[in-house]
Amino acid sequence: MKLWPQKRWKQILLIALLVVVIVFASVSAYVFFAIGNDVVTEVVVMNEEANETALVLYHPGLSSFAHDVAYAFADGLVSSGWRVEIATPSSEAPTDASEYGL
Template sequence: MNKKRICGLICVIFIAGMTTTSLLVIALNGREIVQDVVVQNPDGSKGTVFVVFRPGLTGFNQDIVNEYIRGLIASDWRVEVTTSSLQTPTNVTTYDLIVLGSPVNGAKPHESMLAYLARADFEGKPVVLILTSGFVGGPGLGVFENATTDANGVVISEMQFQIFEADARSRAYAAGTEISLGT
């Protein structure tokens, strides 16, 4: 084979590989992830927190949300955790605080989180927003805040974490320990 044909073959293989990878990422990112509500620290005395998150493709968002939850538990909160899906409970009357965690997807929170927010009514409850991204979240936090406000949530804290941040996990844990409702 001559060099042109080899180069052309390599280009075709590369393009086919990239196309296949892109289609897999799109399919994996779009699937619904349903998780039952899991109670952590059931005897927490500070109040009850409802955490709704969307696991990302890399696991980074879930890691950050879990560190935030660890901080809440260290501060003696009862925590109930689930994923954003069509089955996510929208009745929040028994919760003192709501925490929402989503990776950035197309410069906005993941579609499953936005769909959950479109169905939910937070009844004026305080909400913490956690947005994670591979690089820069762009306008994602503003979109997240607006959707939460439209769901009658009162945003009391919003945080962004990038995957390359060396202290992202410790920052999330510290934020979980420091949250206060001012009561």
């Protein structure tokens, strides 16, 4: 049984398929590594003088979408009179949830 095809068009097709598989595997490995990484950011406090406190946690992805949504949500809470702390889930994030109302 021969693994390498004899016809030229089959060789080209096999090489193209192998290239596609290698590229797909490389891109998938990069995406899974980038998304699964622990991202440490400082805790950002908005509207410090408010009485009620909300904690907004977000995990940044490959684009700024999660960051933009978290900050838009926080802006809405600030306009409603909340003190908002924004962070990513990491070792720097607050761990005592009892001090937050939301």
